[in-house]
Amino acid sequence: GAVVSQHPSRVICKSGTSVKIECRSLDFQATTMFWYRQFPKQSLMLMATSNEGSKATYEQGVEKDKFLINHASLTLSTLTVTSAHPEDSSFYICSARGGGGVAFFGQGTRLTVV
Amino acid sequence: DAKTTQPTSMDCAEGRAANLPCNHSTISGNEYVYWYRQIHSQGPQYIIHGLKNNETNEMASLIITEDRKSSTLILPHATLRDTAVYYCIVEGLSVRFGAGTRLTVKP
Numbered sequence: 056g057a058v059v060s061q062h063p064s065r066v067i068c069k070s071g072t073s074v075k076i077e078c079r080s081l082d083f084q085a086t087t088m089f090w091y092r093q094f095p096k097q098s099l100m101l102m103a104t105s106n107e108g109s110k111a112t113y114e115q116g117v118e119k120d121k122f123l124i125n126h127a128s129l130t131l132s133t134l135t136v137t138s139a140h141p142e143d144s145s146f147y148i149c150s151a152r153g154g155g156g157v158a159f160f161g162q163g164t165r166l167t168v169v
Numbered sequence: 170d171a172k173t174t175q176p177t178s179m180d181c182a183e184g185r186a187a188n189l190p191c192n193h194s195t196i197s198g199n200e201y202v203y204w205y206r207q208i209h210s211q212g213p214q215y216i217i218h219g220l221k222n223n224e225t226n227e228m229a230s231l232i233i234t235e236d237r238k239s240s241t242l243i244l245p246h247a248t249l250r251d252t253a254v255y256y257c258i259v260e261g262l263s264v265r266f267g268a269g270t271r272l273t274v275k276p
Contacts, residue, residue, distance in 0.1 A: 061212070089264055098256075099213070099266040148212050150264060156201060158264045160212035 057083045059151045061161025068139055068168055076134045076164045078149030084129035085151035089158065090122070093146040105132055139168040173257045178271040181251075187244040189270050191257030194238040202233060203260045204242045206253040207269070213256065216242065247274045 058081040068074050078088060087106050091099040103119075105111035105126040113119045121143075123135040132151070136143055144167050152158040174192040181187040193202060201220050205213040217224055217231045219240070224231045230243040244251055256269040 059212075091266075098254075098268050099207075101263060101265050104263050146210070150213075152264070156260065157203070157215050157218060158260070159215060160205075163210070163212045165210075 057081075057151075057153070057157075057159045059085075059149065059159045059161045061149050061164055063164060064162055065165045066167070068166070070140055070168055071138055073135055073137045074139055074166060076136075076147055076149070076166075078132045078134070078151065078161050080130045080151040080153070080159070083151075083153040083155075085132070085153055086129065087152045088126055088132040089150045089152070090124060090132075090134050091148045091150070093148060093163075099148060102134075136166065139166070141168045144168045173259055173267050175255075175257055175267060175270045177268065178273070180273050180275055181244075181247045183249060183274055183276050184246055187242075187247040187251065187272055187274070189242040189244075189255050189257075189272065190239065191241070192239045193257070193259045196237050196259050200259045200261055202231070202237075202240050203258045203264075204229070204231065204255065205258065206251075206255045208250075208253045213266075216255075218260075247272075249274050249276065 060079045062077045090102045093099045102117045103111040103113045111124040126132040148163045150158040150160040203218040204216040207213045219231045233240045252274045254269040254271050
């Protein structure tokens with residue numbers, strides 16, 4: 056299947072700082088990208104859907120000013136967690152979907168805010 | 170996006186077929202059924218998808234009922250590495266996950 060690369064795989068940051076996570080589709084053009092967070096022993100929770108060149112659509116309850124999503128090209132989307140706090144510690148996962156309809160997922164980023 | 174219902178957990182003996190059911194009674198005519206799985210601490214992996222015909226690939230088979238209200242993912246010869254959470258998703262504009270089925274393959 057297609058490859059989606061997510062970076063970094065792990066990050067530890069201090070409370071109050073911002074963290075940027077990158078998601079790249081390596082061998083296809085992603086017209087739509089999705090961002091999820093996952094807490095231990097829970098399913099993936101969709102945070103936002105973004106289409107290239109337009110603003111992301113956030114799910115209810117997700118703060119758009121805290122979780123900044125940029126989808127500036129057909130192969131790159133970024134999620135920036137601003138002013139991170141310990142409760143933002145989680146597993147963040149991106150996925151990318153091209154014209155074929157299948158969503159391919161990154162490896163995930165484990166964020167720990169201390 | 171149509172909602173899906175899956176059993177919380179299932180066990181399967183190594184080497185035997187694993188049959189994972191999914192109900193999607195509110196699926197609309199142009200929505201596909203997708204299956205993904207997630208092995209611990211990794212991103213989900215695409216397995217297979219279908220619209221109304223049965224599908225087979227190197228990983229699994231997908232059987233969709235004629236009324237499209239349910240489907241079954243079949244892993245023909247389960248191995249220990251198939252232990253994972255399996256998600257059935259009716260994919261629309263967004264890709265939303267339910268609770269999935271935790272499949273445990275036992276020796």
